Amino acid sequence: MMRLIAIFKRDLKSSFREFLAVYIIVAPILFAIGLRFFIPSVEAISYQFAIEESLGNEVVQEFKKYGSVETYNDLDKLKSRVNKVDDIIGITKGSAGGYAVVLEGNEAGGSRYIAHQIINRLQGGERKEIVTFSDIGARISTVAIYGTSSVILMAIILCGIVIGLNIIEEKESRTISALGVTPMHRLEFILGKSLVGFSLPIIEAFIIVWILNMTNINLMMILVMTVASSLIAIIFGFLIGVLSSNQISGIANMKFLMLFVSASFIGAVALPQTYQRFLYWSPIYWSTIGLNSIVANTATWPLIGQYTMWILGLTILIFFIFRKKISTGLS
Amino acid sequence: MRRLLGLLSKDFTVAYRNYFFLIVFVVAALLIAATVFLVPEQLSTGTGILYTLDEVDSSLAKPVIALFEGHKEYKRLDSKEAIVEQMKKNKNTVGIVIYEEQEQLRFEVIMQGFENERSKNAMALTLESLANIGQLQAESIETVLLDKDMDYGKIAFNKSIVPLLLLNEPIMLGFIFLATLIFMEREEDTIKAYMVTPGRIKEYLLSKIILMMVLSLISTILITVFTVGIDVNWLMLIAITIAGSWFSSCMAMLLGSFFDSISKAMIWILGISLVLSVPMAAYFVPSFSPAYLTVIPTYDLMFALREAVFPGTNPAVMYRSILILAALGAIMYAMSVLSYKRSLARD
Numbered sequence: 001m002m003r004l005i006a007i008f009k010r011d012l013k014s015s016f017r018e019f020l021a022v023y024i025i026v027a028p029i030l031f032a033i034g035l036r037f038f039i040p041s042v043e044a045i046s047y048q049f050a051i052e053e054s055l056g057n058e059v060v061q062e063f064k065k066y067g068s069v070e071t072y073n074d075l076d077k078l079k080s081r082v083n084k085v086d087d088i089i090g091i092t093k094g095s096a097g098g099y100a101v102v103l104e105g106n107e108a109g110g111s112r113y114i115a116h117q118i119i120n121r122l123q124g125g126e127r128k129e130i131v132t133f134s135d136i137g138a139r140i141s142t143v144a145i146y147g148t149s150s151v152i153l154m155a156i157i158l159c160g161i162v163i164g165l166n167i168i169e170e171k172e173s174r175t176i177s178a179l180g181v182t183p184m185h186r187l188e189f190i191l192g193k194s195l196v197g198f199s200l201p202i203i204e205a206f207i208i209v210w211i212l213n214m215t216n217i218n219l220m221m222i223l224v225m226t227v228a229s230s231l232i233a234i235i236f237g238f239l240i241g242v243l244s245s246n247q248i249s250g251i252a253n254m255k256f257l258m259l260f261v262s263a264s265f266i267g268a269v270a271l272p273q274t275y276q277r278f279l280y281w282s283p284i285y286w287s288t289i290g291l292n293s294i295v296a297n298t299a300t301w302p303l304i305g306q307y308t309m310w311i312l313g314l315t316i317l318i319f320f321i322f323r324k325k326i327s328t329g330l331s
Numbered sequence: 332m333r334r335l336l337g338l339l340s341k342d343f344t345v346a347y348r349n350y351f352f353l354i355v356f357v358v359a360a361l362l363i364a365a366t367v368f369l370v371p372e373q374l375s376t377g378t379g380i381l382y383t384l385d386e387v388d389s390s391l392a393k394p395v396i397a398l399f400e401g402h403k404e405y406k407r408l409d410s411k412e413a414i415v416e417q418m419k420k421n422k423n424t425v426g427i428v429i430y431e432e433q434e435q436l437r438f439e440v441i442m443q444g445f446e447n448e449r450s451k452n453a454m455a456l457t458l459e460s461l462a463n464i465g466q467l468q469a470e471s472i473e474t475v476l477l478d479k480d481m482d483y484g485k486i487a488f489n490k491s492i493v494p495l496l497l498l499n500e501p502i503m504l505g506f507i508f509l510a511t512l513i514f515m516e517r518e519e520d521t522i523k524a525y526m527v528t529p530g531r532i533k534e535y536l537l538s539k540i541i542l543m544m545v546l547s548l549i550s551t552i553l554i555t556v557f558t559v560g561i562d563v564n565w566l567m568l569i570a571i572t573i574a575g576s577w578f579s580s581c582m583a584m585l586l587g588s589f590f591d592s593i594s595k596a597m598i599w600i601l602g603i604s605l606v607l608s609v610p611m612a613a614y615f616v617p618s619f620s621p622a623y624l625t626v627i628p629t630y631d632l633m634f635a636l637r638e639a640v641f642p643g644t645n646p647a648v649m650y651r652s653i654l655i656l657a658a659l660g661a662i663m664y665a666m667s668v669l670s671y672k673r674s675l676a677r678d
Contacts, residue, residue, distance in 0.1 A: 023597070023598030023599075024598060026598075027598050027601070027602055030602075031602075031605070038609075041619075041621050042612070042619065043445060043447060044447050044449075045447075045450075045616060045618060045619045046447065046449035046450060046453070046618070047449070047453060047618060048618050048620070065449065065452050066449055066452050066453045066456065067449055067453070067618075079477060082477060083477055083478070083645065083647065084620075084648075085617070085620075085630075085631065085634035085645060085648050086613070086617050086618060086619075086620035086625070087617040087618040088618070088620075090475075092475075094472070094473040095473065096473070098472065098473065099472055099473070100472070100473035100474070100475050101472060101473070101474050101475070102475045102477065103474060103475070103476055103477065104476075104477050104478055104645065105476050105477060105478040105643075106478070106643060106645070107617075113457075113460075114453060114456070114457065116472050117456050117457060117459075117460040118456065119472050120460065120472075121456065130435060130436065130437045130438060130458070130459060130462055131437070131438045131439075131440055131454070131455040131458050131459060132437070132438070132439050132440070133439075133440050133441075133442060133451055133455075134439060134440070134441050134442070135441065135442040135443060135444035135446075136415055136418055136419060136441060136442075136443060136444060137444050138419075138422060138443040138444040138445055139444055139445055140445060141422070141443075141445040142422045142423055144445075145422070158598075158601075161597070165597070246515075246518075247514070247592070247593045248349065248511050248514065248515045248593065249349070249350075251507065251510075251511045251593060251597075252349070252350065252351075252354055252511070255354065255358070255507060256354075256358075259358060259361065263365065267369075271370075271371070272371065275369070275371055278369055296422065298419070
């Protein structure tokens with residue numbers, strides 16, 4: 001146990017000396033802070049209108065009920081704004097004295113017609129209160145859910161990368177060979193190295209949840225899912241470490257790891273349910289849907305148990321496939 | 332020129348021996364396979380509308396239902412309970428219960444609960460307009476179309492994501508690979524050995540940038556041909572890829588000049604990569620264009636790639652993006668040359 005803690009302390013000291021651990025800890029926190037500012041602007045997405053000033057304040061105010069408004073005193077400037085890559089609908093005076101809607105031509109379906117509907121209202125179109133609203137009580141948007149789970153996942157994966165880079169450093173400085181002649185067992189070495197990958201993600205996950213003001217979610221579930229997901233990151237960290245002869249090839253291997261992580265995450269959030277079975281082999285997929293359901297407050301313990309079992313099963317399978325490689329790489 | 336060719340020969344050999352070309356081919360093959368076989372052709376990126384009819388006179392609701400049935404985002408369910416159940420599973424949906432009161436069509440819109448007031452107003456306005464569609468069509472509102480009419484929504488989903496793949500992989504490839512190459516040579520002190528030759532630092536750096544451009548072009552061409560096909564604006568696609576690769580390589584070079592090991596630079600490399608990929612959030616939501624997003628050069632680059640892959644309405648974005656990337660790359664290149672000269676003089 002003492003040897004195990006000694007390896008952990010040594011790894012931590014080495015990482016802090018090169019500021020690597022500081023960066024690894026700070027990076028997800030900075031992203032969480034960025035996300036805190038990003039989420040409200042995404043949730044406020046609405047139509048955009050560019051309106052010729054001469055149409056008057058009444059027109060501007062009516063359009064502001066449905067989206068953000070920019071005003072222009074020159075038709076050419078208005079057209080130039082509409083021609084930019086984002087979707088913004090221009091409103092100007094028509095040649096016959098009425099209104100004209102200026103479109104670029106590639107606007108999404110709904111935004112093409114909304115301006116006509118607002119103008120119709122302005123021109124005195126009959127208003128009948130025929131729409132009522134209710135909601136199902138979801139207070140967290142999809143952006144907030146996916147954003148939170150992606151930052152937690154990033155913190156977990158980065159800690160795995162620290163393990164990988166530490167192992168490569170040990171190989172380059174030949175300390176692994178030196179450790180081989182000490183009474184330390186290989187399992188102690190593996191567990192000692194893994195402690196960074198277990199401890200840092202837990203601390204980070206709670207800081208991220210606090211920054212994003214998601215403290216009303218089940219923190220115990222977050223703990224379980226973070227620990228289970230850390231196992232994958234630790235295995236990946238060891239694989240990067242043993243498969244890479246130097247830090248350069250470590251980066252190349254990391255590139256594949258990132259591709260695998262991002263594909264699993266994007267697939268889990270974007271693919272329709274029927275296609276998701278193609279991702280069942282990926283433990284990151286189960287981590288993603290687990291974290292998403294916890295943040296969305298739809299998770300139940302049986303569900304979390306099921307996701308955790310998938311992660312554990314797949315991680316053990318990956319470990320057994322690469323067991324010899326890891327063992328040889330660490331000797 | 333001969334010195335540059337010599338450096339290029341050395342850099343291509345180093346890249347080959349370190350499997351850079353193999354990585355480019357394997358990653359491109361994986362992306363192509365995923366795009367063609369895994370990503371569905373039909374996938375809605377907008378809000379899904381779930382609707383049901385609650386004892387409505389069919390003749391009254393017929394025009395509205397006909398419109399709803401014409402959209403792939405609209406799905407008819409049996410009851411309000413079924414709508415709520417589906418909405419809980421998919422937060423990117425809104426429900427509508429269509430019912431009749433005093434011979435007037437009415438709508439109960441079931442929102443998730445986090446939507447903003449403007450979205451609700453727009454939804455109400457759209458439904459009111461649908462219920463009075465005859466009145467809307469009677470109004471004469473001019474429509475001025477600035478460019479060719481092009482509906483990106485008609486492009487198959489798996490093909491529509493290709494510009495994102497090109498931005499994320501071939502173009503940002505230089506960012507990681509060049510940093511890797513620089514630190515590898517720094518560890519081996521190659522640059523110090525090079526400095527005792529008549530070679531100049533700008534040639535040394537330029538050679539690596541050219542290598543990244545070639546790798547980017549290989550990846551871009553492979554991914555484009557095997558996903559979208561050959562019917563793209565090749566001239567502009569190649570020009571944008573070169574400009575994008577120039578920008579990302581120069582940025583990696585500048586970043587590399589501040590650190591003495593790749594582990595110290597790693598988080599910055601990953602962090603900046605993530606910041607540069609943030610504009611992707613706007614790809615499927617073009618009305619989302621806050622200033623902090625549009626100032627990131629990859630925002631214009633992403634739409635420039637879309638314009639080159641799916642030639643359509645806005646060629647100006649391609650020229651603008653190329654100019655901006657070329658200028659930013661040139662500034663960072665000049666700064667890198669100065670920074671490397673200073674650090675070598677210090678050593």
